[in-house]
Amino acid sequence: MSALRSASVNNINWTPKLVTRTQGRTRLMTPLIVVLGLVAIQILQLIIGVFISSGAYDLAQLKAYKHELGTTSEILAAEVDSLSSQQNLANAAQGLGMVANTNPVFLNVEVQKVLGQPKAAYGGDSSKVARNLVPNSMLQSTTDVAAIQAKAEAAHQAALAKAAAKVEAKQAAAAVADVAPKQTTNAQVAFSGGQLLASPTH
């Protein structure tokens, strides 16, 4: 601006004047700074724009993920509802051959009395848990009674095998003991809290 003003003032008696290197550089600096400033602003704007766009997509992705989790939660809740419904439990109980004991017996600790007549539940028709008669169209997941029975049977067989192996081992040990010097045969006992004798068996 000062250059302009001096140029117009000097116009009246104009004499050629050499523009020095320093003055030229000063004249160029101002527009250069402005241009650089504008470029910097544009780059900054671009970077912010990229971040905002990326944030928008991230947000959309996270929302989709949240929706997925919500769907998973609903699927699991429906399964739990179905498995815990009275209809499924009744069917499972009946499938497993459960019986209801209609003779409750209570122990009254205060008066140290047994209230009620204890009677074992038996598998008569009246005691057996009835099959489900109450409709439920939401019953989708059901208890796999056959799998439970198979698992129970396998556990039972395993227990039998273990018991048989134990007996065999004992017999073998007894045979060895017969030829070994006789030892005292006091029953093994375990102490519980140093007070009462407890059986070592379970």
Add this chain to the structure above:
Amino acid sequence: MSYMQPGDSSKRIRLFTAFLVVATIAFGWKLVEFQVVRAAEINKISKEKRSVTRTLPAVRGSILDSAGHVLARTVNRYDINAAPVNVAPITRTVNGMDVTVSVEQQVAELAAALDMTVEDVAAKIQGTSNYASLKKNVDSETYRTLQKLDIPWLYFDQKLSRVYPDGAVAGNLLGFVGVDGTPLAGIERQYNSCLAGIDGQETFERGATDGIRIPNSAQVTQKAKNGSNVVLTINSDLQYFTQQVLVNTVSNLRADWASAVVVEAKTGNILAAAEAPSVDPNKPSASAAADRESRIFQAVFEPGSTMKTVTAATVIDQGKANPESKVRAPYRIRLPWGSVIQDSHLHPTQKLTLTGVLRDSSNTGIIQFGALVDTGTRYDYLRKFGVGEKTAVNFAGESAGIINKWQNWDKLTDKTSMFGQGIAVTPIQTAFFYQTIANGGVRLQPRLVAGCEDAAGNVTSTPSKPGVRVISAATARSTIDMLEKVVEQGGIGRTAAVSGYRVAGKSGTAQIKDGQGYGYRYAISFIGMAPAEDPQYVVAVTVYKPRTVSNSIGATPPFKRIFEQVLRMYRVPPSTTKSAKIATEW
């Protein structure tokens, strides 16, 4: 290095300066116009173009039983739609390889996932339209399966739907909602103000090209307020058990329907209100219209002999008789105006006490005792016991029962009302006649809804009306003692006994109006309480129009099974005392 040219430079500078000034003024003016003068208008136009308004649906509250078990809840469901115009083979990446999936294969996969036939799906995606509905209301699991198919011409519309996880358990009480979510019956309708939330509204802006929502542009203009939960007094396990027993009873007796109410005597809480047939609220259309409602609150019938208990209590409360007061009870009594009242079975004249009259359910005996109290007083007692008055539950369509003013009773009604004819009641009313006696003479209002529970877990309890003293505590005790003899000694009553417990109860075999007279089928019932030494629970069973029995012997097996379950479930210790010694004959 260069030299400025004289003359020209100054001119150029002036021109450039002038141009800059004009341009600045022009831009400045436009800036002021856009930013100040027309700012609001432009903003509005701009926002309208970019903004989208969306309803934020409020989630309807759940219905819970007394233990918090969910009986009704709101879940997401999906309508599955297709754009037939876009149906084409697609490419899927399987194990890193691109595989082309034909339309036929896609249709087969869809049919399997939607449980439809291939032909059905294929027919629906024919044509060149942009929309075809394949299936509505599919669950989240099916939706997930469909999502995995990754078929680009498939679209999902998410919506909220109501489900009842236990099916028909308490279905008659819960009611149901329509396809659009409108509550149509039961608790759903009656407690809609608690269950329904308030939809919210959200406005957000989205990009013009990609449609992606612009971050931080959302403005919730109205926040959605989810509905609260309704907490019932019902025990869903007991409710299920009771319904099981009733379905069995209806089947065995080939009855029209049966109902059972379990009441906590000291609070009036309804622990079970079961009916058979019942309705699965998930599929109400699968049940007959009459089975979708609650007969416990809506059905009225003449109760029959269960009302003799009320007459006996009235007479004792008025000081006109006691449990051992004597009467001669013939098989038949001819009234002065010619009408005849007789007992259900032929017998010689019996010498009965009031207790014996109840034990044998003698009509001829009870009308003699009832006559000791004037008609107006007996009417007042009936009203105090709750006849002719809706309960505080105020269930949708609930009946108040039928009782004419005593001044309008004819001579015969004056007599028959003593044994439950000429007046009509609902099953819930009969249950509360006995609750009154079990609760020392104070009638409480039944409670079906414990309260409305908000999101924070605060429960606003349903206001309860104070109890009404109907008879004295001493009268109530005497009545219980008499009813105990019914179960100990009565021909039918004995079959209602529960091993280990003292039970007091009364049977009823009521004729049912059919046109001008009575038909040949009955409403049979048994109502009782236990343990009789301090009654905690009341069970009332009604079987309507059984075909295989014509007396209340059909109502005692379900009564007994339900009471056994109630006493076991609520850990009631067996009785340790014996019933009072009362003469039943003389």
